[in-house]
Amino acid sequence: MKRLIVLAAITSILFGCGSSSKVAEIPPAPSWVQSRPNLPGYYVGIGSARKSTPDYQQAAKQNALADMASDISVTISAKSVLNSFETQEYFSEDFRQSVRAEAQKELEGYEVVSTWEDQNTYWIYFRLSKDKYAKMVAEKKATATAKSLDFYDKAIAAINANDSKTALLMLIRALEPIKPYLNESIAANYNGKDILLSNEIINQITSTINSLIVSGPDELTAKLGHPIKGSELTYTVKNKNGIPQNSIPLKFTFSANSYLSKSSTTNNEGKASFDVEAVRSRKKIETAKVIVDVESIVKEATRDFAISKAISRIKAPTTETRITITRPSFYIASDEKNLNQPLNQTPLADALRSNILKLGFPIADNPNDADFIVNVTANTKPAGRANQYIQVVMNLDVNVQNKEGNLVYTLSNRRIKASHFKAPQAGANAYKDAVEKINSSIVREIITRVIRGDRAY
Structure with a gap:
């Protein structure tokens, strides 16, 4: 009888512990999991990840930072260089996404408010003071502006030295530090003059590209089945001051062959030559076209997609050669x-x-x-x-x-x-x-x- 009482007591204790453990394993989800909190004066980031995900806590953290970055609005100032792109909605949206991605990388000073998990999912809750974030952004913007001004100064020196290629490289690189702030007006002082830096850089890029003058033969005669030698298809690039420009990449296309595209770079005399292996068109007239390869210059200066896309809007200088095709005898x-x-x-x-x-x-x-x-x-x-x-x-x-x-x-x-x-x-x-x-x-x-x-x- 005594053994039965002891067994009953042990069974009661075991069942009681099991019931209590089950309740402890699945606590109710907090309110911030069920609905996104609105905290005045703070940016909020909520992230989650399935526990089946490798390193699920880190994955949840990255999701929370992405959520916080999306909470930071990206507006385009009327005085910013991007205001001129507003009619191109696809570009503006690409830029906003790019800025949010940069913001996520740069986020710091946030704090963990809480975490929660159930059997399948892990959740984390971040917040970041808007005042603290604004101060951090202002400091980074000042540093970025100083770096940008250094490149800008080198570009102006190159322009004064009639070196268009170096000027373009420096101007494009001047955009990289301030890219996260291109949606804003970026005030700076250069040589005692107040300027809107990003606007000034874009204006200088546009004017430097537009100042390039490509010249070559207006027309020539070629025979069907015969080559056109490089000595016949030589082109010169000069700036607005008439100074030959070295290292300017050019792209050559020939209307007789849509697949023919050649590239060359100007030498110290500002010249670049192209050749056609054989003229195979039976038409009487074809056209050779030479254009400044702005895309090549941009790739040399930066790998940033948004900057490349912005500069690609600028029309590149070009020239054409009319080719009269005669038939061999x-x-x-x-x-x-x-x-x-x-x-x-x-x-x-x-x-x-x-x-x-x-x-x-x-x-x-x-x-x-x-x-x-x-x-x-x-x-x-x-x-x-x-x-x-x-x-x-x-x-x-x-x-x-x-x-x-x-x-x-x-x-x-x-x-x-x-x-x-x-x-x-x-x-x-x-x-x-x-x-x-x-x-x-x-x-x-x-x-x-x-x-x-x-x-x-």
Whole structure:
């Protein structure tokens, strides 16, 4: 009986402890978890993370800081440089998000108000005094402004020295320290003069880019299938004072080939050259365009997306060259025999000449005046009999050379068989077949190789 009483007492104690433990494990959620608190004079950040998340406490902290950063409003001052971007809503919103991200990185001086967790989720509650935050921002803004002014001063020195490239690099870098404050008017004093720093920097970037003058050939003539040498496509960049500009990146495009885009940088004389491997357009007129590669300068100065996007709005100086495309000329030379006897007429040369003219290419009367020389050699010889028919075979060779003697096209030892009751007529039939091959394919193959240019030789 005594043992039963002791057992009952132990059971009662165990069940009582278990019930009390279960209540302690799941306390009710505090009000700040259920609804976001509104604390006058404070920024608030609430963050949570599932406990299944690796390092869930750190994840909740980052979420709380992001929440606090979103509580810090980003307004664009009427006097700020960004006010001119307000019509571009996509840019303004991108900038606001960028500023909030920067604010999250820079947040400090916040305090933990409380934490709470249940079996699945961990919560944390931060607050930051608005007065304390404003003081911190003012101190950082002053430091950033001083750094920016240092870059700005170097940029002005470069402008006075007629060095546009260095000036642009320094001006773009001057924006980086003050980027978090571009939505505000940033007052500064430079050489005894009060300025709105960010506005002044953007104005100087715009004016420096606009002062660059790109010049080159207004027009030139090029031949189809031939290259355009760099000596023909040389461009110069000068500033408004007429001083050649070194190290300015240029981008070259050619209307005949939408995939062709080349880059070059000006030398000490402000010059940069481009070449076209071969002109392949059958149009009469094409255009070469050269533009100052502002994007390349920006990438050299900064990797900041928002700054790059802002400067990309500035129109880059450009120039164009009108290119008149002429067609190369051909000279036809032939040695045509039938059964080793020279022909009185030249059917193969005539077929080549006729087809080349039909495709719009001129024929030269003198080999020295031609861009390409077509050599045709043909002869027939007996090849036995087939019943009452006499068979012959023609050996046909066609090659095309350019002025430099490079072989552009070759058709070697093409054998063409024909037959007839009489050998000379069998040879004539072989020539008819050869003319058909010239009409159907050989001339088109020659023109295709010529248009493709030296790369195909």
